[in-house]
Amino acid sequence: MSTKKRTLTESLWDFFCSLKLSISLLIGLAVTSIIGTVIPQGNIPPEYLQTISEAKFRLYQSLSFFDMYHSWWFMLLLYLLTVNLVACSIKRLPHVWKMVTEPALVLDESLEKSLSLTYDFKASSSELDKLKGFLKAEIGEPVLSERDGVFHLFAQKNPWCRLGVYVVHLSVIVIFIGALIGSFFGYKAFVNIVEGTYIDTVFTAKDSPIKLDFGVHCEKFSVEYYKTGAPKEFKSILTILENGQPVKGFTRIPVIVNDPLTYKGITFYQSSYGQSGDGAVYHFNVALRIGGGSTNFNIKKGERVTLSGGATLELLESTQDVRQYMPEFSGPAAKVSLVMPGKSPESFIVFKNHPEIEEQRRGELVIQYAGADEKLYTGLQVAKDPGVWVVWFGCTLMVIGIGMAFFMSHQRTWIRLGNGRATLAGTANKNPAAFERKFEEMVEKLKTL
Amino acid sequence: MSSSLLFNVTTFLFLISTILFFAYMASKNSSLGLGASLAAFIGWGVETLAIILRWKESYDMGHGHAPLSNLYESVVFFAWTIILIYGIIELKYKHRIIGAFVLPFALLGMAWAQLGLNSGIEPLVPALQSNWLLYHVITCFLGYAAFAVACAISIMYLIKARSEGENSTSQAGGMISMFPAIRVLDDLNYKSIMIGFPLLTLGIVTGAAWANYAWGTYWSWDPKETWSLIVWFVYAAFLHARITRGWVGKRAAWLSIIGFAATIFCYIGVNLFLSGLHSYGGGR
Ligand code: HEM
Numbered sequence A: 001m002s003t004k005k006r007t008l009t010e011s012l013w014d015f016f017c018s019l020k021l022s023i024s025l026l027i028g029l030a031v032t033s034i035i036g037t038v039i040p041q042g043n044i045p046p047e048y049l050q051t052i053s054e055a056k057f058r059l060y061q062s063l064s065f066f067d068m069y070h071s072w073w074f075m076l077l078l079y080l081l082t083v084n085l086v087a088c089s090i091k092r093l094p095h096v097w098k099m100v101t102e103p104a105l106v107l108d109e110s111l112e113k114s115l116s117l118t119y120d121f122k123a124s125s126s127e128l129d130k131l132k133g134f135l136k137a138e139i140g141e142p143v144l145s146e147r148d149g150v151f152h153l154f155a156q157k158n159p160w161c162r163l164g165v166y167v168v169h170l171s172v173i174v175i176f177i178g179a180l181i182g183s184f185f186g187y188k189a190f191v192n193i194v195e196g197t198y199i200d201t202v203f204t205a206k207d208s209p210i211k212l213d214f215g216v217h218c219e220k221f222s223v224e225y226y227k228t229g230a231p232k233e234f235k236s237i238l239t240i241l242e243n244g245q246p247v248k249g250f251t252r253i254p255v256i257v258n259d260p261l262t263y264k265g266i267t268f269y270q271s272s273y274g275q276s277g278d279g280a281v282y283h284f285n286v287a288l289r290i291g292g293g294s295t296n297f298n299i300k301k302g303e304r305v306t307l308s309g310g311a312t313l314e315l316l317e318s319t320q321d322v323r324q325y326m327p328e329f330s331g332p333a334a335k336v337s338l339v340m341p342g343k344s345p346e347s348f349i350v351f352k353n354h355p356e357i358e359e360q361r362r363g364e365l366v367i368q369y370a371g372a373d374e375k376l377y378t379g380l381q382v383a384k385d386p387g388v389w390v391v392w393f394g395c396t397l398m399v400i401g402i403g404m405a406f407f408m409s410h411q412r413t414w415i416r417l418g419n420g421r422a423t424l425a426g427t428a429n430k431n432p433a434a435f436e437r438k439f440e441e442m443v444e445k446l447k448t449l
Numbered sequence B: 001m002s003s004s005l006l007f008n009v010t011t012f013l014f015l016i017s018t019i020l021f022f023a024y025m026a027s028k029n030s031s032l033g034l035g036a037s038l039a040a041f042i043g044w045g046v047e048t049l050a051i052i053l054r055w056k057e058s059y060d061m062g063h064g065h066a067p068l069s070n071l072y073e074s075v076v077f078f079a080w081t082i083i084l085i086y087g088i089i090e091l092k093y094k095h096r097i098i099g100a101f102v103l104p105f106a107l108l109g110m111a112w113a114q115l116g117l118n119s120g121i122e123p124l125v126p127a128l129q130s131n132w133l134l135y136h137v138i139t140c141f142l143g144y145a146a147f148a149v150a151c152a153i154s155i156m157y158l159i160k161a162r163s164e165g166e167n168s169t170s171q172a173g174g175m176i177s178m179f180p181a182i183r184v185l186d187d188l189n190y191k192s193i194m195i196g197f198p199l200l201t202l203g204i205v206t207g208a209a210w211a212n213y214a215w216g217t218y219w220s221w222d223p224k225e226t227w228s229l230i231v232w233f234v235y236a237a238f239l240h241a242r243i244t245r246g247w248v249g250k251r252a253a254w255l256s257i258i259g260f261a262a263t264i265f266c267y268i269g270v271n272l273f274l275s276g277l278h279s280y281g282g283g284r
Helices: A002-017 A019-038 A048-049 A054-062 A066-068 A072-101 A109-114 A124-139 A159-185 A355-360 A390-409 A434-447 B003-027 B030-060 B072-093 B096-116 B131-166 B171-176 B180-214 B223-241 B250-273
Strands: A119-120 A145-146 A149-157 A187-194 A198-204 A209-225 A231-242 A255-256 A261-263 A266-276 A284-290 A292-299 A304-306 A312-319 A333-338 A344-349 A365-372 A374-385 A411-418 A421-428
Touching: A002 A072, A002 A421, A019 A066, A019 B223, A048 A411, A054 A066, A066 A072, A072 A159, A072 A209, A109 A149, A109 A421, A119 A434, A124 A411, A124 A421, A149 B250, A159 A255, A159 A390, A209 A374, A231 B131, A255 A266, A255 B003, A255 B072, A266 B180, A284 A304, A284 A312, A284 A333, A333 A365, A344 A355, A355 A365, A390 B180, A411 A434, A421 A434, B003 B030, B003 B072, B030 B072, B072 B096, B072 B131, B072 B180, B072 B250, B096 B131, B131 B171, B131 B180, B131 B223, B131 B250, B180 B223, B180 B250, B223 B250
Parallel strands: none
Antiparallel strands: A119 A421, A145 A149, A149 A411, A187 A198, A187 A374, A198 A209, A209 A231, A231 A255, A261 A266, A266 A374, A284 A292, A284 A365, A304 A312, A312 A333, A333 A344, A411 A421
């Protein structure tokens, strides 16, 4: 019974040590990852739901296809990959470690047979020091050992690069750990702040509030445009408040896309903006086209005012900068609907910076726009991720490890000296062609030594 | 002189190079081969100038930025990186004939860019205004280019392996005899992927760093990110497959071709068929 159990553990161990499993897992991850790029993830748009049948929807739902990268089966694949990685490393690392720390110092017959690069030449034992110097110059400091009256010199280069593969594998695990730390101890949230106000609570995607132990005040939000009307810069001016007081060094900080603000491990990213509709007042001015006599008046969005003479005016739309819609104009603009007594409504746009446009319009009244004390809000992405440094550490390890594994080569050379003859032998674990050239060079140098 | 004229010259030189490479393959005349390589490298030099000039032109227009910001610019840059990687491999390993299979990729890219894509220089939307754009795009495309070269070599491998299998003596067999030995092709395939894999890794890491810097998440399973990870998984599988016996040769060549198909989907297909944060030019 116990032997049977042992073989079960053993075969399980072999299963987790196998490279076939790694390849299957890597391919499996590649193939299943496609699903989530085709099926929408997270908040599913209603238009999408209309395109699939009820049965399909239920099938997808039961397989967690709408949040597949966090589904139990995708996680299972990632955990299997981790176990596979660890098992493989445990199995192989001791052997590699030994090769690095306890290299074969003696060029015996069986070792010599396993090496394809060897060169035999005449040499007396008095030349030992010369050969030592030669190896030192070509490869590295040689180690001398003596066996049965024969001298063996061993020199190597870059032995540590054999560990590169294990550094890469470790880095994968480090990155996973960083991601786990982030998901347990961090959050992603969102907040809108109206200009001139402050907040101390942010909201996660599921709308659950998170209270900050400080406040964020938005002084101003602004958008700049290119001449073409495309947006150039979204900018919020933020101040951090502790107990209602601005914090030194965190006052009036401009935050733009690609330049966030971090305070106490929480980072605020410029993400969106909008008009804070409530309470904004728009300023206009009306005059008779012939006869003048201008009057100022205010209006709110959706409101209809009656002007002297019985005309009514309604504000339809407004913008702080019209350039994004009409690149040839700039500044605030408003679209209004004017109804003269007994006539049908006409709608047109009035520009704060271009009063001449309105002067050229036909009609009895000249309506000018004087801007608004309208407020914008800035939309900020809020993130806290204490695991992110672990992830960067893992990424750095990975790049270093790949560099070690791919671009460095563990070169080993031996010289055996005795009985009037010497043998040079060598091998490298990477780039055999380059090492072969180097070996040939060494042989040429030995001939003239 | 304008950059678009120079890009046209580049396209023309890549066309000449491709034709010369095919003539070289058919005739085995080594001076044709030399001419083909020269045309490719001169084309690359002209393209380098064109890219620098386009960069300068964007400054003259008042919104200077590196020419890596929309599909047109990225396709042009892709062609440039392909010739760069091919040049390195040719100079290092001296198998000129590989160019016959690589040049068509670069030519296709340039022709598509010049004929089918909008080449206007546009100002950068806020989401792209970052130096990370430079690091991210350069590393990704160098990686993609190495995979393109690996794919070309794998196609040669499959052709050669098949003709050796059939033991044919037809005319095609004559052309194919110019190919390096299949063992060499297999090795070059591996070597190209050894260039591409670290670069793709750096590309993904710089992309994650940028996303974290700009949006607060280093990974959001956006389709483009996910596809780059898929590509990475495929080549990681390739690297491990080589260590286990029985996965060199044909299967490795197929894996390399599949990897490049995934790369191209990641680069172009995702923008055409799937939606996400990366749709070039659309901003966020
Ligand atoms: C399922 C998990 C994995 C297992 C079990 C595994 C196992 C192995 C083994 C046994 C080797 C050969 C080591 C040697 O030559 O002594 C290796 C090499 C390597 N592995 Fe992994 N690996 C896994 C995942 C990964 C991942 C995700 C990467 C991502 C970068 C990776 C990168 C590498 C690299 C770069 C090499 C060197 C390949 C070469 O020298 O050509 N491995 N792996």
